[in-house]
Amino acid sequence: xxxxxxxxxxxxxxxxxxxxxxxxxxxxxxxxxxxxxxxxxxxxxxxxxxxxxxxxxxxxxxxxxxxxxxxxxxxxxxxxxxxxxxxxxxxxxxxxxxxxxxxxxxxxxxxxxxxxxxxxxxxxxxxxxxxxxxxxxxxxxxxxxxxxxxxxxxxxxxxxxxxxxxxxxxxxxxxxxxxxxxxxxxxxxxxxxxxx
Amino acid sequence: xxxxxxxxxxxxxxxxxxxxxxxxxxxxxxxxxxxxxxxxxxxxxxxxxxxxxxxxxxxxxxxxxxxxxxxxxxxxxxxxxxxxxxxxxxxxxxxxxxxxxxx
Numbered sequence: 001x002x003x004x005x006x007x008x009x010x011x012x013x014x015x016x017x018x019x020x021x022x023x024x025x026x027x028x029x030x031x032x033x034x035x036x037x038x039x040x041x042x043x044x045x046x047x048x049x050x051x052x053x054x055x056x057x058x059x060x061x062x063x064x065x066x067x068x069x070x071x072x073x074x075x076x077x078x079x080x081x082x083x084x085x086x087x088x089x090x091x092x093x094x095x096x097x098x099x100x101x102x103x104x105x106x107x108x109x110x111x112x113x114x115x116x117x118x119x120x121x122x123x124x125x126x127x128x129x130x131x132x133x134x135x136x137x138x139x140x141x142x143x144x145x146x147x148x149x150x151x152x153x154x155x156x157x158x159x160x161x162x163x164x165x166x167x168x169x170x171x172x173x174x175x176x177x178x179x180x181x182x183x184x185x186x187x188x189x190x191x192x193x194x195x196x
Numbered sequence: 197x198x199x200x201x202x203x204x205x206x207x208x209x210x211x212x213x214x215x216x217x218x219x220x221x222x223x224x225x226x227x228x229x230x231x232x233x234x235x236x237x238x239x240x241x242x243x244x245x246x247x248x249x250x251x252x253x254x255x256x257x258x259x260x261x262x263x264x265x266x267x268x269x270x271x272x273x274x275x276x277x278x279x280x281x282x283x284x285x286x287x288x289x290x291x292x293x294x295x296x297x298x299x
Contacts, residue, residue, distance in 0.1 A: 024231035032222035050223065054230050061234030110210065114203040121210035129210035136207075152208045180201070187200035 042085040089142035107132040144179035
């Protein structure tokens with residue numbers, strides 16, 4: 001979200017509508033941190049973050065005439081970003097089954113540690129845990145991935161998720177419930193496979 | 197909370213330790229590129245005349261085809277049945293030179 005309080009957003013939007021390139025550049029610079037944060041946390045594999053960010057800004061400029069001010073402009077942009085990320089996630093094929101063989105040695109150790117003992121994962125294994133979380137989330141539907149990332153990884157509240165995604169609270173809760181159930185099944189199947 | 201939920205919570209807690217301290221300022225030239233692309237895309241929208249020109253070509257082609265189809269019988273009747281008869285087979289030079297009996 002733009003953190004520069006001196007930035008005149010309504011004025012800038014007005015100038016962008018009049019095709020002022022300098023205002024458009026200023027708007028991109030202001031919104032870049034917001035957009036890139038969403039892109040980085042929901043970036044599909046094999047997609048360059050800069051390409052995805054550019055696509056989001058293109059959509060923003062194309063639809064800027066449709067912005068009526070019903071929601072704050074950064075929220076409106078974040079919804080475009082979320083929808084674009086979901087479209088890209090949907091376009092990439094999911095693996096039919098998640099296997100131990102898909103994990104690196106570090107990821108397998110982390111998974112083994114979280115499933116078998118009650119101790120916390122050591123800070124040295126944080127990166128492996130991070131990668132593992134992304135691999136597990138990739139097994140979920142794009143919308144469900146989005147909700148779990150925002151809820152569990154970024155620790156957003158339901159109302160914050162509603163503002164970012166434009167979904168209502170009930171839908172967010174239903175998606176979170178469905179995603180957690182799928183994750184539970186995923187853990188159980190991995191545990192069974194490890195035993196066998 | 198069952199074992200799987202606890203395992204997920206431990207895993208996610210560990211994953212959160214990875215700070216996403218990456219550069220969040222737009223790379224040099226990104227804003228210029230994005231703004232230029234956006235305005236080029238907007239300019240690419242055809243004008244009213246351009247929008248109608250293509251349709252006009254389609255309508256004109258359709259009218260031409262309909263014209264030929266509706267007048268086909270007339271066109272077919274006006275075509276001579278013996279095309280060879282309509283041509284002059286006598287060489288005009290030979291008439292001038294008196295080599296042919298042309299009456």
